[in-house]
Amino acid sequence: MKGHKILIVGGAGYIGSHVALAFQEAGATVVVLDNLSTGRRENLQPGMELIEGDLQLPGLLADLFRGHFDGVIHLAAQKAAGESMVKPELYSRQNLIGSLNLLEAYAKQPQSRLIFSSTAAVYGNPVRLPMDETHPTAPVNFYGFTKLAIEGYLDWYGRLRGMQFAALRYFNAAGYDALGRIQGLEKNPQNLIPVVMEVAKGWRKNLQVFGNDYPTSDGSGVRDYIHVSDLGRAHVAAYRRLIETPGNLTVNLGTGKGYSVFEVIEETRRVSGRPIPHEVVPRREGDPPEVYASAQLAKETLGWQARESDLSNMIESTWNCYKNLP
Numbered sequence: 001m002k003g004h005k006i007l008i009v010g011g012a013g014y015i016g017s018h019v020a021l022a023f024q025e026a027g028a029t030v031v032v033l034d035n036l037s038t039g040r041r042e043n044l045q046p047g048m049e050l051i052e053g054d055l056q057l058p059g060l061l062a063d064l065f066r067g068h069f070d071g072v073i074h075l076a077a078q079k080a081a082g083e084s085m086v087k088p089e090l091y092s093r094q095n096l097i098g099s100l101n102l103l104e105a106y107a108k109q110p111q112s113r114l115i116f117s118s119t120a121a122v123y124g125n126p127v128r129l130p131m132d133e134t135h136p137t138a139p140v141n142f143y144g145f146t147k148l149a150i151e152g153y154l155d156w157y158g159r160l161r162g163m164q165f166a167a168l169r170y171f172n173a174a175g176y177d178a179l180g181r182i183q184g185l186e187k188n189p190q191n192l193i194p195v196v197m198e199v200a201k202g203w204r205k206n207l208q209v210f211g212n213d214y215p216t217s218d219g220s221g222v223r224d225y226i227h228v229s230d231l232g233r234a235h236v237a238a239y240r241r242l243i244e245t246p247g248n249l250t251v252n253l254g255t256g257k258g259y260s261v262f263e264v265i266e267e268t269r270r271v272s273g274r275p276i277p278h279e280v281v282p283r284r285e286g287d288p289p290e291v292y293a294s295a296q297l298a299k300e301t302l303g304w305q306a307r308e309s310d311l312s313n314m315i316e317s318t319w320n321c322y323k324n325l326p
């Protein structure tokens, strides 16, 4: 990939910075566009250029695309499902309007190729497991709706403007770079693993387990956690595939295996050596009992499968970021 110039929108964020690292390791020249609302400057690696700016900023994208990019990876978005239900205007602005501005500006370029950060939330509640890409899409939160809507626009920009795209539907992103090159913690994390870490650190008194009466092995919720470094490599594989093969892609990025909330708690206790006080509270509204991907299509089309997504790997690499913090 030497000589390829890649724009990574949202590349200072938690997932974006791991994707940026994967492209740099594959030999690409990486330019990051980020408004630093949740991203962090220190997540960027030496040699990466940062353009600080927002997709809403008039003129910014037109200026940017006076230069040439071989590909654009778009991860800039708000991603808290619960918050999206109470602040739909924020999610409309950032996830919908921001993405449309980007598509509008970029799809005019000859040979435009865009990789879009989508989500398992486009499926909504599982009607069958594992969830493959033909599973019905019926988001149960506004966040999932915004991502599905952009998938629809990608399809149309593909037909009308010849833009090539890959929509990558992540399951539950977790873990940190094994070599510790990305240390910037997420701002206001709401997902299970960072919350458990904060309990292990003593920053939170206890963890609330949202329900222990699900029809799962131990009664707690089961999710398909996927290591962000695996996600990074999948983006590189998708980019290569777009170059080598005509056509577009919509693929799941997951492992095909789920872990329960209690397994995450136990693994964090083991790895950190710290107690994880927790209490069972009622189920959180909108949470399905069990979610896991079929990872078959990614394997067939991208030659990709998860490598670093063992629970112990994800918890250890995350704990390594937390353990030395005051």
Ligand code: UD1
Residues within 6 Å of the ligand: 079, 080, 081, 082, 119, 120, 121, 143, 170, 171, 172, 173, 190, 191, 192, 193, 195, 207, 208, 209, 210, 211, 220, 221, 222, 223, 261, 284, 287
């Ligand atoms: C997450 C994201 C969603 C994303 C999806 C990908 C949020 C709120 N949700 O959903 O945007 O698209 O992954 O599939 O960001 N849990 C507890 N206690 C806690 C927190 C979580 O018991 O304090 C449980 C949940 O009930 C669930 C599991 O842990 O069973 C994972 O929850 P979470 O990390 O919030 O992710 P999802 O809700 O699966």
